[in-house]
Amino acid sequence: MTLKEKLKEQRISLMWLAERIGVSRPTLYKYLEKPDEFKIKHVRRIAKYLDITEREALVNYFKQAESYE
Numbered sequence: 001m002t003l004k005e006k007l008k009e010q011r012i013s014l015m016w017l018a019e020r021i022g023v024s025r026p027t028l029y030k031y032l033e034k035p036d037e038f039k040i041k042h043v044r045r046i047a048k049y050l051d052i053t054e055r056e057a058l059v060n061y062f063k064q065a066e067s068y069e
Contacts, residue, residue, distance in 0.1 A: 003046075003061040004032050010050060021045045035062045
C-alpha cells in the first residue's frame with residue numbers, strides 16, 4: 001500500500017495534510033511521488049495523523065526506491 005492509498009483509506013485529504021505538515025500542495029504531490037524526499041519532521045507529523053509509529057511509517061511508506069544497476 002502506498003502512502004497515498006493509506007491517506008485515502010484514513011479519509012485524510014491532501015489539502016488538509018499539506019496544511020498540517022507545513023508544505024504546499026504541489027510540494028506534497030512531489031513528495032508523494034518520491035516519498036524518500038520527505039523531511040523527518042514531515043514523517044513524524046504524518047505518522048501522528050495516521051496514528052502509527054514513526055518506525056511503521058518509515059518502513060511502510062517512506063522507503064527509498066531501490067535502484068538496480
